[in-house]
Amino acid sequence: MLHAVEIIRKKRDAAELTPEEIHFLIRGATDGSIADYQLAAFLMAVVWRGMTAAELTALTDAMLHSGQMLDLSALRGSKVDKHSTGGVGDKTSLVIAPVVAAAGLDVPLGRKRVFVPMISGRGLGHTGGTLDKLESIPGFNVNLSLAAFRSILEKAGCALMGQTPEIAPADKKLYALRDVTATVESPYLICASIMSKKLAEGIGALVLDVKTGGGAFMKKQDEAEYLAELMVDAGKRMGKKVIALITGMDQPLGRKVGNALEVDECLDILHGGGPPDLRELCGELAAWMFVLGDRAANLDEGRALAAEMIASGRARDTFREIIRMQGGDPEIVDDPGRLPRAKNLAKVKSPRAGFVASIRCEQIGIASMVLGGGREKKEDAIDPAVGLVIERKVGESVDAGSTLCTVHYNSSARLSNAMDLLANSFTVADTPPEPEPLPLIRKVIGA
Secondary structure (H helix, E strand, C coil), X not given: CCCHHHHHHHHHCCCCCCHHHHHHHHXXXXXXXXXXXXXXXXXXXXXXXXXXXXXXXXXXXXXXXXXXXXXCCXXXXXXXXXXXXXXXXXXXXXXXXXXXXXXXXXXXXXXXXXXXXXXXXXXXXCXXXXXXXXXXXXXXXXXXXXXXXXXXXXXXXXXXXXXXXXXXXXXXXXHHHHHHCCCCCCHHHHHHHHHHHHHCCCCCEEEEEEEECCXXXXXXXXXXXXXXXXXXXXXXXXXXXXXXXXXXXXXXXXXXXXXXXXXXXXXXXXXXXXXXXXXXXXXXXXXXXXXXXXXXXXXXXXXXXXHHHHHCCHHHHHHHHHHHHCCCCXXXXXXXXXXXXXXXXXXXXXXXXXXEEEECHHHHHHHHHHHHHCCCXXXXXXXXXXXXXXXXXXXXXXCCCCEEEEXXXXXXXXXXXXXXXXXXXXXXECCCCCCCCCCCEEEEECC
C-alpha cells in the first residue's frame, strides 16, 4: 500500500519515484485525500532534487488524466496548438490561430486540414494573457462549454477559451500551492503544468514559443533552452509532435502593449501590415504548425502558406467568423475604432538625441499593469483600453524631445507611477548599439 509520507521521503532522498507513486500523489491532490502540507513538501522536494525524464513523463501524464480530455477524433484532420511562456506585447495567438485555421479550405491531396483548439490563460504580473486580449473585443465569450468549444472548432477551424474545471484539475490545485510555497520556478513543475493542460486539448502536435530575455520569466537563454528541452521530450514521450522555438524578449514584441491595443495591432497584421518583428514570428510559428500538422511538406511551404492566408484575406475573414461565433463584435475586424479606447494620452520624451540602446522590457510590462492593463493578483480587474505604444525601438534614432512612448490611460492617479517606470525604461546612446541585437528567433529545439 502506498503512503504519501514514504513517497515524499523517497523524493527528498533523491530516489526515483515510480509512475504508480506519482499517480497516487496526483489522485490524492485531485480528490483531496492527501493534505496540502504533504503536497507542498513534495513540491519542494522536486525543486531541490529535480526529476528524471521518466518521472516527469509520469507526472505530466497523471496531471493530464486527472480530469477530462477533449476527444476530437471526429474532426478529420490534424489538431495543433501553440503555447508561449509569456512576455510583453506577446500577441501571436490572435494572428496564428486564424491563419492556420483559414487553410482548411482547398486542402491538396495528401495534405491534412489543421484545426486549432486553443485553451489559453490570463495575464499575471508584467506578462499579458490571451484571454484578456480576447475579452477586450466587445461581447467575446471565452467561457465556453466543452460542447460549444467543439462545435465552434468544427465550423471555424479554431476556438479559443479558458481552462474549465474539467481540464487538468490537479494542475489548478498544485499551481495554487506552488504560488504560496516558492515552488513556481521549478522547470519540471512548469513543464508538467503547461504540457498537461495543452495535451488535454486532444491535440496531436504542439509548437512552443519559449521566451528569453529581460521581459521573459526565463532571463537566461540556457534556462529557456533547458525548459524547452524538457517540454519537447515530455511531449514526444507521450506520442506527440512537439517543437520549441527559443525567441527573444529583450524588448516588447511589436509596438503595442495593452489588451485592446494589441488586438488592434493583430488586425494590422491580418490586413497585411503591422510591425516586422511580429510579422516574422507569427509567420514562423504558423509555418511550424502547418509542418507538424502535415498541411505543409516543409518550413518554406509553411511560410508561403501563412503569407497566402494573410494576403488573400482568408485569415482575416476566419478571425471575423471566430469572433462572431464566440459572441463578439465582428465589426471590429474592419473598424478597430469599435475597440475600447482610453480617454487620455501622455508622452514619454527622449532627454537627448541619439539612438535607443536598450529597453527595460519587464518595466514596460509593469507600467502597463500599473495603468490597469494587467493584474498583480488574480482577482484584479482589467481595464482593456489602457496601455502603451512604443514609438522608438532598439537601434532607432531619436531627437531630443521626440516621443519614445505614448501612454494610453484613464486614471490620472495610475499615470504617475507608470510614467516614473517608463522614464527609466529607455536608454539613449550616441551611437547605435553594438554588437547588433540578437535575432528574434534564437534556436529551434526538437526539429
